[in-house]
Amino acid sequence: xxxxxxxxxxxxxxxxxxxxxxxxxxxxxxxxxxxxxxxxxxxxxxxxxxxxxxxxxxxxxxxxxxxxxxxxxxxxxxxxxxxxxxxxxxxxxxxxxxxxxxxxxxxxxxxxxxxxxxxxxxxxxxxxxxxxxxxxxxxxxxxxxxxxxxxxxxxxxxxxxxxxxxxxxxx
Numbered sequence: 027x028x029x030x031x032x033x034x035x036x037x038x039x040x041x042x043x044x045x046x047x048x049x050x051x052x053x054x055x056x057x058x059x060x061x062x063x064x065x066x067x068x069x070x071x072x073x074x075x076x077x078x079x080x081x082x083x084x085x086x087x088x089x090x091x092x093x094x095x096x097x098x099x100x101x102x103x104x105x106x107x108x109x110x111x112x113x114x115x116x117x118x119x120x121x122x123x124x125x126x127x128x129x130x131x132x133x134x135x136x137x138x139x140x141x142x143x144x145x146x147x148x149x150x151x152x153x154x155x156x157x158x159x160x161x162x163x164x165x166x167x168x169x170x171x172x173x174x175x176x177x178x179x180x181x182x183x184x185x186x187x188x189x190x191x192x193x194x195x196x197x
Contacts, residue, residue: 028135033075033193036147037068040101047110049100050079052090053139058131060123060142061087062114065183066099068190075190077151080183083158086118091186095153096137100145103195109144135192146196151188158184 033040040048044066051060067078077099081088091097102110109127116123124131130143134150141148159182161169173182 027197028132028194029197031147031193031195033068033149033190036101036193040068040099040147040149043101046107047114048102049110049113049142049145050081050087051098051100051139051141052087052094052096054090054093057090057118058124058140059086059090059118060100060113060129061085061118062110071187072154074154075193076154077149077188077190079151079186079188081186082181082183084181088184091153094138096139097151097153097186097188098134098137098139098141099149099151100142101147101149102145103147106144132196135194137191141194141196143196148192148194148196149190150192151186152191153186153188155187156184157187158182 045064047062047064049060050063063079065080069076112127113123132141132143134140137150137152161182173180
């Protein structure tokens, strides 16, 4: 059963959950993919409740958000370290993370992207604006720490500013 919530009543909990992580889920056609994120922001812009998600272009989830303009943010209310660890290290291009982690899909309210019972606080989001991070405007310290070396070299995040069109807790 879903209970509709005012997202700002849970803003503190959502922000605290960003570390160790939450799931960002996207859907394209009949394929659902989820990934662990530790960066995000909740707030108000353009008179609307927003969640800002940061996704690298190399991620499979990025491709799906680009195609549909929708995603959910799935926030745990208990210990889901195993789920977060797996979904943060495996690619949806290669494995079905939802099947492998036995996640229970919960049908969405407004958009096409589901939530999961195991991470019961869900934000349904529709992208209003996106912006690729400008390398030249980032301090060198941040570029060195997050964007140099290995697979992350030059893979600057896109910021997706998305209206929260529905928020609920699965009980």
